[in-house]
Amino acid sequence: MSKSLQAIRGMNDILPEQTPLWRYFEGTVARLLDNYGYRQIRMPIVEFTELFKRSIGEVTDIVEKEMYTFDDRNGDSLTLRPEGTAACVRAVLEHGITGGGQVQKLWYIGPMFRHERPQKGRYRQFHQIGLEVFNLDGPDIDAELIVMTWRLWGELGLRDAVKLELNSLGTSESRGRYREALVAFLSAHQDKLDEDSQRRLKTNPLRVLDTKNADTQAVLVDAPKMADYLDDESRAHFEGLKARLDAVGIPYVINPKLVRGLDYYSKTVFEWVTDKLGAQGTVCAGGRYDGLVEQMGGKPTPGVGFAMGIERLVLMLEALDKVPEELSRQVDVYLCAFGEAAELAALSLSERIRDQLPNLRLQINAGAGSFKSQFKKADKSGALYALILGDDELAQQVVGFKPLRGQGEQQSIAWDALAAHLATCVVQG
Ligand code: ATP
Ligand code: MG
Numbered sequence: 001m002s003k004s005l006q007a008i009r010g011m012n013d014i015l016p017e018q019t020p021l022w023r024y025f026e027g028t029v030a031r032l033l034d035n036y037g038y039r040q041i042r043m044p045i046v047e048f049t050e051l052f053k054r055s056i057g058e059v060t061d062i063v064e065k066e067m068y069t070f071d072d073r074n075g076d077s078l079t080l081r082p083e084g085t086a087a088c089v090r091a092v093l094e095h096g097i098t099g100g101g102q103v104q105k106l107w108y109i110g111p112m113f114r115h116e117r118p119q120k121g122r123y124r125q126f127h128q129i130g131l132e133v134f135n136l137d138g139p140d141i142d143a144e145l146i147v148m149t150w151r152l153w154g155e156l157g158l159r160d161a162v163k164l165e166l167n168s169l170g171t172s173e174s175r176g177r178y179r180e181a182l183v184a185f186l187s188a189h190q191d192k193l194d195e196d197s198q199r200r201l202k203t204n205p206l207r208v209l210d211t212k213n214a215d216t217q218a219v220l221v222d223a224p225k226m227a228d229y230l231d232d233e234s235r236a237h238f239e240g241l242k243a244r245l246d247a248v249g250i251p252y253v254i255n256p257k258l259v260r261g262l263d264y265y266s267k268t269v270f271e272w273v274t275d276k277l278g279a280q281g282t283v284c285a286g287g288r289y290d291g292l293v294e295q296m297g298g299k300p301t302p303g304v305g306f307a308m309g310i311e312r313l314v315l316m317l318e319a320l321d322k323v324p325e326e327l328s329r330q331v332d333v334y335l336c337a338f339g340e341a342a343e344l345a346a347l348s349l350s351e352r353i354r355d356q357l358p359n360l361r362l363q364i365n366a367g368a369g370s371f372k373s374q375f376k377k378a379d380k381s382g383a384l385y386a387l388i389l390g391d392d393e394l395a396q397q398v399v400g401f402k403p404l405r406g407q408g409e410q411q412s413i414a415w416d417a418l419a420a421h422l423a424t425c426v427v428q429g
Contacts, residue, residue: 010116010124020327021314026109028155029129029308036148038105038131043087045111049077055086055264055296059203066114080113084130085264085289085305086296093298098134107131109310121280121312130286130307134293137302139240142268142288143248145306146241149272149284150250156313157322162272162283164250166241167258169206169226169265170234172291178229179205189219209257225256237267260285264292268304276319277312284308332361332426334378334404338371338390346389349399349415356419360426379404384426387418 007013014022033040049069056063068080081087088106092098109129116122133141146164153159169175183205190198194213201208211217230238245252252270260269269287277283286306293301317323337346350364363381365374378386388400388410399418402410413421 008124010118012123012125018314020330021317021323022310024324024327025156025310025314025317026129029152030109032148032152032155033107033131036105036144038107041088041091041106041108042110043081043084043091043108045081045113046078047081047087047090049079051086051090051296052079052082055089055292056083057204057264059200060207062114066116068113068115082114083112084108084110084128084307085132085292088130088132088305089293089296089298089303092134093293093296098293098298098301101135103136104134105131106133119280121277121309121315123311127310128307129310130305132303132305134301134303136304137290139237139244139268142241142304143244145286145304146245146250146270147248149306149308150248153272156317158274158313158316158320161276161316161320162274164245164252165255165258165271165273166245166252167226167255167269168230168234168238168267169259169269169287170230170267172266174229174231174234175206175226175266178224178226181224181229182206182208185223186219192216192219206259209259220257227254227256234267241268260287264289264295266290270306272308274316276316280312282309283312283316329382329384330361331363331381331383333363333385333387333422334381334383335362335364335387335399336371336374336378336389337365338368338374338388342389342391342394343368345394346387349389349418352415353419353422357422360422385422 030040049067052067053063058064062082067082070078072078088108092104092106098104107130109127111125111127113125115124118124131145133145150159153162170178183201186193186197186201186205186208190201192215193201193208194211194216197208197211197213197216208216209220211220242252258269258271259265265287267288267290270285271282272284273281274283275281284306286304288302288304290300290302292303293299335346335350337343346364350362353360353362363383365377369377375386384403384405386402386404388402393399393412396412397415398412399415400410401413401421
């Protein structure tokens with residue numbers, strides 16, 4: 001195939017073999033979010049570039065080197081969204097739905113775009129489910145976010161494979177004091193820092209803490225600790241969160257180096273990480289961003305949120321063999337008809353059955369074919385049962401009912417009794 005007809009590197013098709021697992025995952029999360037009182041919001045995929053520069057921060061990996069930015073035909077600089085929080089904040093401000101302290105518990109799902117080096121678990125178009133809560137500043141809501149994800153891991157069978165890492169970045173005042181101390185310390189050891197960290201020391205010093213460079217990590221062992229700089233408010237907030245996680249029995253580790261890549265976090269930050277995916281170990285990450293809405297031109301509005309990477313979680317479900325078995329079967333019943341008259345009867349019969357059993361996955365044979373070929377297709381469809389309608393059955397107003405997975409003999413069932421019979425032998429999802 002010529003190059004121009006291939007998908008863009010790092011942007012993947014999700015093929016029909018994979019979509020059942022995606023839908024299972026997305027459906028499980030959506031149901032959970034409904035049950036906890038979150039409402040879905042849908043934002044555009046493209047926004048003004050300025051939005052991301054102002055919210056994510058100019059000196060972050062995303063804004064410095066990962067954004068898909070282009071000029072619109074009228075010369076506006078637009079960017080494919082690299083994450084969801086910025087657009088969500090823009091939307092709530094634009095529609096005034098967080099004004100007067102109104103609480104909003106929102107979630108979104110969709111593709112995000114970052115120009116990164118594609119590898120397992122890291123793509124240029126990837127998909128997130130994220131949520132944002134506005135106008136609640138206590139640790140109770142931070143805890144709810146984490147408790148809800150813990151429940152999700154439980155439902156998916158992933159609890160043993162993920163670990164919660166927690167940190168507090170404090171209020172902007174306490175973070176400012178910490179930053180000064182860190183800069184003083186790192187400046188004294190500047191010659192031992194890797195090149196990236198030397199640059200970050202000037203632009204975004206906290207990010208030096210999450211360096212992957214071993215020499216810089218060795219320097220950091222003696223660096224000042226964020227925990228020692230938290231003010232009383234931040235400390236009480238963090239204790240409140242931990243007390244709630246303890247009450248539910250959710251294990252966590254405090255990771256003082258957890259700072260997150262984006263500029264806008266304050267107080268709580270957390271990541272759910274796994275060692276089952278190699279280097280791309282973070283499956284869900286988030287935190288509190290009490291200053292962001294104001295920074296983007298709104299009234300002071302506390303906020304907290306997280307986003308999870310759907311690809312990574314789908315990979316995990318596969319790697320750990322947690323794909324529910326029923327996903328492999330997409331058809332319950334396959335209806336074969338032989339001859340024109342039988343085909344017509346089969347169509348109206350199948351519509352009657354669908355009226356009575358709206359959740360039945362009934363596939364009707366298309367393209368006619370011999371007994372042998374239709375049976376082959378029925379078997380290949382994965383269906384549990386084949387229904388057979390030929391001239392004899394038509395004359396008697398019955399169908400042949402044939403188990404395809406070895407549960408008994410073929411029998412004859414009257415059209416009128418068919419729905420009731422199917423209801424007893426097909427478990428409907
Ligand atoms: P990482 O450290 O892995 O680059 P991040 O801190 O940049 O992650 P966030 O911006 O917090 O990621 O996004 C939340 C989640 O979205 C991540 O934890 C991850 O599961 C997923 N994610 C982020 N970038 C990608 C990507 N390029 N491909 C696939 N999933 C991604
Ligand atoms: Mg990243």
